[in-house]
Amino acid sequence: MTRVALVSGGTRGIGAAISVGLKAAGYTVAANYAGNDERARAFQEETGIAVFKWDVSSYEACVEGIAKVEAAVGPVDILVNNAGITRDAMFHKMTPQQWNEVISTNLTGLFNMTHPVWGGMRDRGFGRIISISSINGQKGQMGQANYSAAKAGDIGFTKALAQEGAAKNITVNAICPGYIATEMVMAVPEKVMNERILPQIPVGRLGQPEEIARCVVFLASDDAGFITGSTITANGGQYFM
Numbered sequence: 001m002t003r004v005a006l007v008s009g010g011t012r013g014i015g016a017a018i019s020v021g022l023k024a025a026g027y028t029v030a031a032n033y034a035g036n037d038e039r040a041r042a043f044q045e046e047t048g049i050a051v052f053k054w055d056v057s058s059y060e061a062c063v064e065g066i067a068k069v070e071a072a073v074g075p076v077d078i079l080v081n082n083a084g085i086t087r088d089a090m091f092h093k094m095t096p097q098q099w100n101e102v103i104s105t106n107l108t109g110l111f112n113m114t115h116p117v118w119g120g121m122r123d124r125g126f127g128r129i130i131s132i133s134s135i136n137g138q139k140g141q142m143g144q145a146n147y148s149a150a151k152a153g154d155i156g157f158t159k160a161l162a163q164e165g166a167a168k169n170i171t172v173n174a175i176c177p178g179y180i181a182t183e184m185v186m187a188v189p190e191k192v193m194n195e196r197i198l199p200q201i202p203v204g205r206l207g208q209p210e211e212i213a214r215c216v217v218f219l220a221s222d223d224a225g226f227i228t229g230s231t232i233t234a235n236g237g238q239y240f241m
């Protein structure tokens with residue numbers, strides 16, 4: 001029986017590349033999304049990957065959504081916590097709403113998505129939790145006090161849960177992408193991108209979503225069974241931990 005992978009935010013950007021990469025590697029894939037019905041429908045038609053709509057910032061929605069996924073395709077063996085948002089603002093201009101939205105989705109979303117699949121993984125004695133953190137959780141980024149805090153939290157979550165999962169053959173890892181050519185990164189003001197960000201990337205280009213997807217496919221595989229609690233940094237040399 002093929003293993004089942006669930007990818008949050010799995011119909012656009014890095015998440016879409018992850019869904020497609022996991023399907024190509026032989027997994028049964030379900031892709032969660034929160035808002036864009038039109039893009040999700042097109043993604044399902046193009047890829048044949050089933051899509052499921054709910055908001056990862058709600059625990060109840062995650063419990064309900066994951067139950068639907070499991071009824072449709074079977075128990076989740078591999079969870080990819082990819083869903084994430086930005087609400088960038090310099091801290092003196094940042095509103096409580098901008099703070100709370102980012103923490104709820106990018107950090108609390110990991111609890112909300114992982115908790116409902118954790119018990120089943122423990123019972124079955126196999127699991128993979130792979131969370132997409134960020135370079136900006138490692139190094140901090142001006143204009144992103146909310147996002148950097150959440151993404152750093154994702155790394156702490158990963159290290160703690162890895163210790164709990166190890167005896168049950170569940171690995172828990174994080175990937176820290178640098179600046180990847182997605183809509184999220186393209187929303188950065190052009191001047192900031194050209195003058196402040198690109199010159200800091202030694203390889204001289206943005207990353208491609210598929211370059212992150214390949215990291216996920218590796219961490220999901222049996223070959224990566226001895227890797228847990230780790231952070232894979234994929235940022236074109238912009239920052240070393």
Ligand code: CAA
Pocket residue numbers: 086088089090133134135136141142143144147177178179180184185187188189192196197
């Ligand atoms: N790196 C370096 N400097 C930056 C910067 C960055 N990422 N972002 C902003 N700055 C600088 C600006 O160049 C500017 O400096 P100068 O005054 O010397 O020109 C200063 O900070 C203030 O910026 P703005 O004039 O643009 O101020 P603003 O209040 O109008 O906007 C902002 C602030 C919303 C943070 C806007 O600058 C912005 O969106 N910056 C991009 C922030 C960023 O890097 N976000 C990452 C998004 S991609 C992502 O998050 C994915 C991932 O995981 C990597």
